[in-house]
Amino acid sequence: MLLRASGETMGDTPDLRAVNEGAAAAGGVAGGRALLTFTDAVIAQDAPAIQSARAELVRAVGAAGMVDAAAVIGNFERMNRIADAIGIPMDGPTAAVTLSIQEELGLRRFASASHSPDATRLQRLVGRFTRVLLPLVSRLMAQRH
Secondary structure, three states: OHHHHHHHHOOOOOOOHHHHHHHHHOOOOOOHHHHHHHHHHHHHOOHHHHHHHHHHHHHHHHHHHHHHHHHHHHHHHHHHHHHHHHOOOOOHHHHHHOHHHHHHHOHHHOHHHHHOOOOOHHHHHHHHHHHHHHHHHHHHHHHHO
């Protein structure tokens, strides 16, 4: 949710279909195709593909951007493995704020979703409100810096 809002604030139009469709959807962000290709290669643990995707990513976003991308992939992989192994449910506020993304990406289809109850009516209402409010707040914050 924050990534989409911050992307919109920066003038990008993140396309969340890229999460399910991969590099073909390009993501709607600068270097999106290279980022998705790199991410897919890392997750697949395909060493030759990683090497090629890493070089492509450096050309697209620079060496520092490639390092940032690798760090984000590693961090998310770690957090997800820990949460799934323990069976941590998503807390109510996070569920509410991310509801539109969960639905858009069909995340309830994954086994780990069974750890979290379905959204309540209140969470659905808060989720709709947050989807409208968060980009506005993000733009205001960006203007102050």
